[in-house]
Each structure stands twice: as structure tokens, then as C-alpha cells.
Amino acid sequence: MLLRVENLRVWFQNDQNWVKALSGISFELNQSESIGIVGESGSGKSVTALAILRLLPEKGMRIKGKVWFEDKDIYALSSQELCRLRGKKIAMIFQDPLTALNPVFTVGEQVSECLRYHYNLSKSQAKEQTIKIFQDVGIPAPESRFFAYPHQLSGGMRQRVMIAMALALRPKILIADEPTTALDVTIQAQILKLLQEIKDRQKMSLVFISHDLTVVAQIVERVLVMYAGAIIESGSLKQVCESPLHPYTQGLLNSIPRIEEISQEKRRLPVLCGERQEREIGCPFYGRCPKKMSICLKERPPFKEPISGHKVACWLYD
Amino acid sequence: MIKELHLKNILEVKNLTKFYLVKRHPFELKKRPLPAVVNFSLTLRQGELFGLVGESGCGKSTLGKLILLLETPDQGEIKWKGQDITKLSSRELKAWRRRCQPIFQDPLASLNPRQTVEQILEEPLVVHNLFRGKRLRQRKITRILQEVGLPAHFKKRYPHELSGGQRQRVTIARALILEPEFIVADEPTSALDVSVQAQIVNLLLDIQKSRNITYLFISHDLSLVAHIADRIGVMYMGQLVEIMARRHFQTNHHPYTECLLKAIPSFGKKPLSPVLGEPPNPLKLPPGCPYQTRCPYKKRVCSQEKPALKQITGGHLIACHLF
Ligand SMILES: Nc1ncnc2c1ncn2[C@@H]1O[C@H](COP(=O)(O)OP(=O)(O)OP(=O)(O)O)[C@@H](O)[C@H]1O
Ligand SMILES: Nc1ncnc2c1ncn2[C@@H]1O[C@H](COP(=O)(O)OP(=O)(O)OP(=O)(O)O)[C@@H](O)[C@H]1O
Ligand SMILES: [Mg+2]
Ligand SMILES: [Mg+2]
Numbered sequence: 001m002l003l004r005v006e007n008l009r010v011w012f013q014n015d016q017n018w019v020k021a022l023s024g025i026s027f028e029l030n031q032s033e034s035i036g037i038v039g040e041s042g043s044g045k046s047v048t049a050l051a052i053l054r055l056l057p058e059k060g061m062r063i064k065g066k067v068w069f070e071d072k073d074i075y076a077l078s079s080q081e082l083c084r085l086r087g088k089k090i091a092m093i094f095q096d097p098l099t100a101l102n103p104v105f106t107v108g109e110q111v112s113e114c115l116r117y118h119y120n121l122s123k124s125q126a127k128e129q130t131i132k133i134f135q136d137v138g139i140p141a142p143e144s145r146f147f148a149y150p151h152q153l154s155g156g157m158r159q160r161v162m163i164a165m166a167l168a169l170r171p172k173i174l175i176a177d178e179p180t181t182a183l184d185v186t187i188q189a190q191i192l193k194l195l196q197e198i199k200d201r202q203k204m205s206l207v208f209i210s211h212d213l214t215v216v217a218q219i220v221e222r223v224l225v226m227y228a229g230a231i232i233e234s235g236s237l238k239q240v241c242e243s244p245l246h247p248y249t250q251g252l253l254n255s256i257p258r259i260e261e262i263s264q265e266k267r268r269l270p271v272l273c274g275e276r277q278e279r280e281i282g283c284p285f286y287g288r289c290p291k292k293m294s295i296c297l298k299e300r301p302p303f304k305e306p307i308s309g310h311k312v313a314c315w316l317y318d
Numbered sequence: 319m320i321k322e323l324h325l326k327n328i329l330e331v332k333n334l335t336k337f338y339l340v341k342r343h344p345f346e347l348k349k350r351p352l353p354a355v356v357n358f359s360l361t362l363r364q365g366e367l368f369g370l371v372g373e374s375g376c377g378k379s380t381l382g383k384l385i386l387l388l389e390t391p392d393q394g395e396i397k398w399k400g401q402d403i404t405k406l407s408s409r410e411l412k413a414w415r416r417r418c419q420p421i422f423q424d425p426l427a428s429l430n431p432r433q434t435v436e437q438i439l440e441e442p443l444v445v446h447n448l449f450r451g452k453r454l455r456q457r458k459i460t461r462i463l464q465e466v467g468l469p470a471h472f473k474k475r476y477p478h479e480l481s482g483g484q485r486q487r488v489t490i491a492r493a494l495i496l497e498p499e500f501i502v503a504d505e506p507t508s509a510l511d512v513s514v515q516a517q518i519v520n521l522l523l524d525i526q527k528s529r530n531i532t533y534l535f536i537s538h539d540l541s542l543v544a545h546i547a548d549r550i551g552v553m554y555m556g557q558l559v560e561i562m563a564r565r566h567f568q569t570n571h572h573p574y575t576e577c578l579l580k581a582i583p584s585f586g587k588k589p590l591s592p593v594l595g596e597p598p599n600p601l602k603l604p605p606g607c608p609y610q611t612r613c614p615y616k617k618r619v620c621s622q623e624k625p626a627l628k629q630i631t632g633g634h635l636i637a638c639h640l641f
Contacts, residue, residue, distance in 0.1 A: 040511040040513065140595070185540070189580075214585060241585050255512050257546075259541040266564065271513065
């Protein structure tokens with residue numbers, strides 16, 4: 001077991017109220033395993049990722065539950081230990097590389113500074129290493145790109161720099177939060193291929209976050225589906241995509257316009273009706289669920305495992 | 319097939335060209351012309367949904383803005399029912415703006431945060447002097463909200479009190495309230511989740527049917543467009559490289575379209591390794607075919623001559639030397 005998240009709950013302060021963002025997230029990640037976290041906007045994917053690395057703001061935030069890396073409780077580490085963990089053990093890439101890169105330094109400087117900080121390298125050693133990593137992530141002409149500023153690179157190149165930076169310290173886990181959402185499909189395919197290659201080569205574990213199940217399906221083995229701050233379904237990629245259990249997952253899969261299913265006749269897309277509403281009691285999906293029952297309004301469904309390895313939080317499977 | 323022949327041409331765009339003058343860095347004195355839309359010709363038929371796809375920066379939005387007359391073209395003409403709309407008087411222009419309405423990607427940015435839904439919807443009626451009298455306008459607003467699937471009590475809400483999908487419904491209502499004949503929808507669902515996207519797209523399709531509206535639907539998502547469009551245009555570096563009808567979707571395509579299709583992620587298939595690299599710098603386009611720098615089938619002629627759009631079969635046009 002490399003990473004274990006146990007009943008993670010997060011609240012944010014909104015004026016005088018505490019609003020729940022995560023309500024009991026639990027999952028495990030093994031060595032060289034890759035899992036995907038999918039869910040609609042606001043379902044808590046990024047908060048989960050940030051909570052693992054203890055990157056959530058301390059002010060106006062409350063957190064309960066545990067995050068274990070190997071045998072260490074991440075929330076019990078000293079700030080120095082935490083520094084070593086971030087980057088060297090667990091690295092993260094963010095959705096928008098432009099905000100994560102510093103505009104006033106060249107991309108080469110940013111990666112080599114990071115290497116120097118962690119490995120005590122000389123300036124020229126760090127530069128040499130950086131150029132090698134740039135080459136590994138498929139940046140053409142890495143020597144000259146070393147001196148490029150972030151804004152001088154295309155979106156795809158910037159994301160490669162982010163990946164280079166994340167991989168520079170050979171982390172055991174890479175958390176990628178929507179790494180391709182801002183990119184065109186052609187560039188997205190290149191980045192996915194690159195991540196897959198690196199993962200295989202370095203035996204790295206991957207947590208891949210996206211709102212797009214088709215993208216996640218290209219790269220992960222296991223999927224967690226989030227809805228309103230909770231995991232409502234989890235299982236192998238095949239289980240979740242081919243025989244989804246939760247009505248939300250079923251609706252989500254239906255409303256994706258799939259390229260294999262283009263018909264001669266134009267038609268409307270199948271929809272999942274309504275939008276998310278905040279609910280304190282009962283099932284959070286109640287308002288939109290086509291299969292709702294009276295119990296769903298009263299009690300929150302427990303997270304059960306009706307099929308081996310395939311878990312779901314829904315009263316239909318009780 | 320027979321149905322298509324009966325459709326009237328409604329909008330004709332001919333050799334439309336737009337250059338933006340850009341500096342490569344803030345201190346450069348000389349501005350360079352960046353070709354955003356190059357020699358673009360396209361005919362839209364009454365009541366069809368034409369989907370325009372292409373990568374970021376290929377000029378889709380620029381084309382939309384040119385047609386909406388939010389940008390002035392450097393060359394070319396745009397004819398609406400035979401009349402060149404780039405040469406309209408200011409009165410005729412106002413009438414055109416009523417007939418042709420935009421829907422943009424980011425509803426929050428295109429809605430005034432200090433106006434309620436009601437005020438947002440009333441404003442165009444007042445500007446165009448339609449439905450005179452508060453009562454008539456109120457009734458119209460209620461009816462239009464119903465048409466886009468919003469309850470009447472949403473009138474009093476402000477944009478920030480709405481979800482992304484609801485906001486997009488408000489912008490659609492604002493476009494519809496003037497009873498346009500033509501809508502330019504520029505990535506109307508790119509900021510939305512798939513489930514909400516499906517709702518909005520269905521709404522647009524229902525409106526197309528009930529009101530016989532013509533759409534230019536701009537998107538970077540080929541699989542979405544392929545589901546909903548009557549015809550599809552594929553744009554690359556400011557130019558159309560392919561035009562096809564639904565029935566041509568399963569046939570041979572321009573190498574760029576082929577690559578776009580291969581790059582679309584789907585279940586049960588690993589991403590094929592697309593050989594091509596990054597799109598070229600639009601300021602340094604080589605002579606000949608704009609796609610040659612990424613094309614796996616490049617021949618000698620591709621760097622010498624620019625391929626023109628040629629008819630492959632009825633209604634299927636491709637600009638490529640391979641065909
Ligand atoms: N720093 C914060 N302060 C207050 N609320 C927050 C903060 N960060 C996140 N939230 C709230 O927590 C919820 C979950 O947000 P999160 O960013 O995890 O969503 P997400 O699933 O990543 O969505 P997206 O797909 O849009 O990135 C949202 O309702 C959001 O408004
Ligand atoms: N106002 C402007 N000034 C200078 N250059 C511009 C301007 N607007 C667009 N461009 C440039 O023109 C080209 C086409 O831009 P456009 O916005 O039409 O692309 P797009 O296909 O809509 O892309 P996206 O999918 O990212 O919206 C791009 O290279 C862009 O940088
Ligand atoms: Mg997020
Ligand atoms: Mg655009």
C-alpha cells in the first residue's frame with residue numbers, strides 16, 4: 001500500500017457557515033497502480049487532490065480523516081518532512097500550467113532550481129539534468145527551450161514542462177489534476193501517451209483527475225466516481241464503464257457523445273436531467289435520479305460492494 | 319438527399335480574409351500580419367445546423383465575429399439572402415443584428431452581473447423597440463423562459479445566482495427573444511459538464527426544429543458536432559480543409575480530419591500514437607498546404623502548391639493533393 005485515504009471530510013467557511021466539500025472519501029493506491037477520479041464540476045475532485053498533499057488553505061478550512069503515505073500520517077508530518085514528501089514522493093500537475101509556472105523565470109531555470117534544491121547539484125549539473133528530462137518528455141530542441149519563458153511556449157509544451165518538473169524528482173505518485181482539459185484533442189493524445197510511457201518506465205503510481213470519463217479511460221485501471229463530495233461508485237475501468245451500477249454513472253456515460261455511435265440520422269443526445277442540489281439528508285443524487293425510491297429521501301445509502309471489486313452507494317443494491 | 323436540394327442558400331461567405339496585426343513581444347515596433355481567416359468561402363442553407371470544428375487558434379471565433387459584424391474583414395463578402403451585409407447602412411445594420419444573434423462560450427462574461435434575468439431579456443426588446451408596453455414585454459419574457467426550460471420565478475435572479483447551465487439558458491433566451499433567423503453559437507457548451515451539455519444541445523436542436531433557425535455551431539469537439547450537425551466544416555489555420563454532410567462521416571477524410579478523429583478518446587481503445595507534432599506558427603506558415611508540417615502523407619507538391627477545396631462526391635469537399 002502506497003497511499004491510503006481514510007474517511008476524509010473537508011469543510012470550507014462561507015460567511016458564518018461551514019459548507020461541506022468532501023463527505024467521507026476513502027480509497028487506496030498501490031505501487032504502479034493508476035486510478036482515475038471523475039465527476040462533474042464542483043464534485044470535489046481538486047479538493048481531494050489538494051487534501052492529499054496538505055495543500056488546502058489552513059484558514060477557513062476544517063479537515064477530518066487521515067491520509068497515509070507508506071506508513072506515515074501526512075497530517076502529522078513536520079513542515080520539513082512535508083517539504084521532502086511533496087515533489088520527491090508525491091508530485092502534482094495542475095490544470096492550468098500558466099498559473100503554476102512562474103512567468104519571470106525561464107522554464108529551464110524553474111526545473112533546474114527544483115533539482116538543485118532537492119539534490120544539491122551544481123548549476124551546470126542541474127542544467128544538464130533538466131535538458132535530459134526535457135528530452136524525456138518530448139520537448140523538441142530542449143537546449144534552446146531551456147531559455148524560454150512560459151508565455152513563449154504553446155499550451156501543450158507548457159504542460160510538458162509541468163510534467164518534466166513533476167517528474168524531475170522521480171516521485172512515487174503523480175497526481176494529475178485535469179492535465180489535458182485545456183488542450184486540443186491532438187495534443188491531449190500526445191500528453192496521454194507520454195504519461196502512459198513514463199508511468200510504465202518508472203513504475204510510478206498515478207492519480208488522474210478529469211471530468212471526462214473517456215479521457216480517464218485511456219490511462220487508468222481503476223475508477224472512482226465522485227458526486228457532491230462523495231465517492232458514489234468505484235471499480236475497475238471495465239466494471240465502471242461497461243456495467244455501471246449507480247444511476248448517476250449510467251446517466252453520465254449515456255450523455256457523452258461517442259464517436260463510435262454517429263448515426264446517419266441526427267438525434268438528440270440522451271440526457272441526465274436536472275442539476276445538482278445540496279441535500280443534507282438522504283442520497284445526494286435524489287433530485288436527479290430516474291430510479292429514486294422513498295428510502296433514498298430519508299437515508300444516505302451506504303457504500304457497499306455488491307460485486308467483487310465493484311462498490312456503489314445506492315439503495316438499489318441493498 | 320432530396321431534402322437537401324430543396325434547402326435555400328441563405329448565407330454566402332466568399333473569399334473572406336482577416337489579418338490581425340500582432341507584435342511578437344511587447345517591445346517590438348513592427349507589427350506583423352497574422353492570418354486568422356484566409357480566403358474562406360462557405361454557403362449555409364436555410365434551417366441547417368452547420369458545425370465548424372478545428373483546433374484552438376485556427377480562426378473559428380474570428381469567422382463567427384466576422385459574420386456577426388463584430389470584426390471587419392480585410393477582404394471578401396458576406397451575403398445574406400443575396401445582400402452584402404458588410405456594406406450595410408447603420409439602419410440596415412440594426413435590422414441585421416436582430417436577425418443574427420450570438421451565443422458565446424462563457425455565459426457569465428456575456429451577461430451583465432448587475433442585471434436581473436428579466437432586465438437582461440427586456441433590454442433587447444427595448445433597444446429594437448419591440449413589444450411596446452411593459453405588459454406585452456413581460457408576457458414575452460415569461461414565454462421565452464418557458465421555451466428554454468427555466469421557471470418564471472427566475473426572472474428576479476442575478477447571473478451569479480444561477481448555475482452554468484441555467485446561465486447558458488438565459489443567453490439562449492436572450493438570443494431567441496428577438497426571433498432571429500440565424501444564430502452563431504461559439505462553443506456554447508465548452509464550459510459545461512457533459513450532462514448539462516447534452517441538455518443545452520438538445521434545447522438548441524429543439525429550437526432549430528420548432529423555429530427553423532439556421533445555426534453556425536462552432537466547437538472544438540468533433541464528436542459532439544458529428545452527433546448534432548447537418549453538415550460539418552473542418553478548419554485548419556484559418557482555412558476550410560473539408561466540408562461534409564452527415565452521410566460522408568464514415569468515408570475518407572482530409573488527413574487532418576483523420577488525425578482529429580483518431581485523437582478523440584473513446585472507451586475500449588488506447589490512444590493511437592498520433593505522429594504529428596504541434597501546429598505551426600501562423601506567422602511563419604510555409605507556402606503550399608498549411609497542413610504539410612504535420613501531415614504523414616506529405617508529397618513534393620504539397621510544399622509548392624496550395625490545394626483548393628475539391629468536390630469528392632456530391633456535397634463532400636476536401637482540400638488535399640491526395641484526392
Ligand atoms: N478554497 C476554497 N474555499 C471555499 N470553497 C472551496 C475552496 N476550494 C473548493 N471549494 C468548494 O469545494 C467544492 C469542490 O470543489 P473542487 O474544486 O474540488 O471541484 P472539482 O471537482 O475539482 O471541480 P472542477 O471540475 O470544476 O475542477 C466546490 O463547491 C468549491 O466551490
Ligand atoms: N483581437 C485579436 N488580436 C490579435 N490576434 C488575434 C485576435 N483575436 C484572435 N487573434 C488570433 O487569431 C487567431 C485565430 O483566433 P480565434 O480566436 O479565431 O481562434 P479559435 O479557433 O476561436 O480558437 P479557440 O478554440 O481557442 O477559441 C489566433 O492565432 C489568435 O491568436
Ligand atoms: Mg478541479
Ligand atoms: Mg474561439
